[in-house]
Amino acid sequence: MSSTRRIGPSSENTRSAILDLIRSSGTVSRIELAEMSGLTGTSITRIIKSLIDAGLVIETGFGDSTGGKRPSLIELNVLARFAVGVSLDDARLTYTVTDLGGNVVGQLVTPGIGKSRPSDVVMRMAEELETLFRDLDIPVDDVVGVGVAGAGLDIRGGAERLSLTADEWESFAVQEALELQTGLPTVRDNDAACAALGQFWAGRMPATQDFATLYMANGFGLGMMAGGHLSRGASSNLGEIGHMVVDVDGPDCWCGSRGCLEMLAAPRAVVARALQDADLSSELSISGDDRSLRHDFDQIARSAARGNERSLALIEESARYVAVAMLSVVNLLDLERIYLAGPGFTDAGAIYARHIRERITAFARTRAVHDVTVALADPGLDAAGIGAASLALQYVLTPHTRVSRPVGGLIRT
Numbered sequence: 387m388s389s390t391r392r393i394g395p396s397s398e399n400t401r402s403a404i405l406d407l408i409r410s411s412g413t414v415s416r417i418e419l420a421e422m423s424g425l426t427g428t429s430i431t432r433i434i435k436s437l438i439d440a441g442l443v444i445e446t447g448f449g450d451s452t453g454g455k456r457p458s459l460i461e462l463n464v465l466a467r468f469a470v471g472v473s474l475d476d477a478r479l480t481y482t483v484t485d486l487g488g489n490v491v492g493q494l495v496t497p498g499i500g501k502s503r504p505s506d507v508v509m510r511m512a513e514e515l516e517t518l519f520r521d522l523d524i525p526v527d528d529v530v531g532v533g534v535a536g537a538g539l540d541i542r543g544g545a546e547r548l549s550l551t552a553d554e555w556e557s558f559a560v561q562e563a564l565e566l567q568t569g570l571p572t573v574r575d576n577d578a579a580c581a582a583l584g585q586f587w588a589g590r591m592p593a594t595q596d597f598a599t600l601y602m603a604n605g606f607g608l609g610m611m612a613g614g615h616l617s618r619g620a621s622s623n624l625g626e627i628g629h630m631v632v633d634v635d636g637p638d639c640w641c642g643s644r645g646c647l648e649m650l651a652a653p654r655a656v657v658a659r660a661l662q663d664a665d666l667s668s669e670l671s672i673s674g675d676d677r678s679l680r681h682d683f684d685q686i687a688r689s690a691a692r693g694n695e696r697s698l699a700l701i702e703e704s705a706r707y708v709a710v711a712m713l714s715v716v717n718l719l720d721l722e723r724i725y726l727a728g729p730g731f732t733d734a735g736a737i738y739a740r741h742i743r744e745r746i747t748a749f750a751r752t753r754a755v756h757d758v759t760v761a762l763a764d765p766g767l768d769a770a771g772i773g774a775a776s777l778a779l780q781y782v783l784t785p786h787t788r789v790s791r792p793v794g795g796l797i798r799t
């Protein structure tokens with residue numbers, strides 16, 4: 387049962403808010419809904435009738451009597467509608483279809499963005515979505531929307547350099563293009579925020595449990611859930627941990643600063659160090675080519691996980707910087723839980739988790755007060771896809787939770 391949430395009777399979003407109360411309650415009676423929402427019994431009866439007529443909720447039996455006749459119980463008709471989340475990544479696109487309850491009902495993995503043009507990727511996504519719905523036997527009319535998780539910043543214009551690889555994606559509004567191509571309502575957010583949302587939904591986290599999700603793909607991002615909501619920051623760009631300075635005299639970063647985490651610990655930095663070891667790079671077939679960045683990094687991570695000492699040293703050097711950054715995050719936010727997600731943690735996630743855990747256990751200011759859990763994300767490393775689907779569900783079904791978003795393109799970093 388969720389906590390009481392007062393809903394204004396004149397709100398346009400009352401129906402959606404009631405639907406969300408039913409979702410978060412599991413099974414609930416009309417009387418309980420009236421108590422939780424502050425609406426009258428008559429209003430609740432009217433709204434429930436319209437939700438039943440629309441097939442969104444169903445009556446499932448009777449609750450205990452509190453004197454009069456036993457109240458009928460209502461729950462979400464989870465298979466009435468579906469949402470899809472797409473995690474956009476250089477190496478692969480991951481499509482995750484969930485039902486109304488956020489349960490995963492199907493998944494599809496296809497080749498990543500690579501160096502493809504944005505418009506070509508969007509065309510392909512529309513085709514792949516069509517195939518996915520057909521294979522899962524889901525009518526498109528039952529799909530409420532698409533959530534897209536990708537790396538990057540929300541921008542409001544300006545001439546600042548905004549990504550390492552300035553390309554056509556810089557100013558491309560992927561959600562508008564995909565919405566046009568599919569006719570489905572589309573919402574997007576950065577992958578770290580989506581991964582945190584995926585952990586929240588699929589990990590069944592209580593709203594009282596604040597936590598952060600560290601995401602690693604080509605760079606880093608931090609998603610933060612507080613009080614059951616995504617923390618956003620002033621411009622929805624909270625969590626740019628990749629540009630936290632971890633060495634004041636470190637190498638120049640493309641962002642204009644120096645010694646940033648990304649420059650010292652991201653896959654590109656690890657691959658660059660591996661290339662200085664000719665034997666190792668030939669043994670692992672590392673080319674150093676920009677196009678094979680993820681392949682090269684995965685080779686090193688895999689070989690480190692298997693115990694190759696030279697690879698392990700490279701991954702551990704990266705993990706030490708990540709752990710230093712996460713120690714600062716824990717000290718700033720007094721977190722109890724950190725989850726790791728994203729394709730960068732696929733092979734060596736356990737090594738990163740261990741380094742973060744050890745540093746926090748040894749040095750966190752609150753170490754005498756409470757422990758900090760550091761774990762791989764519960765829904766798996768593709769938590770961002772599940773989170774993006776949840777984002778679509780929330781955006782479409784519970785508009786009262788919408789956050790105003792800045793207008794701008796998705797900037798890949």
Ligand SMILES: [Zn+2]
Nearest residue numbers: 629639641646
């Ligand atoms: Zn930087």
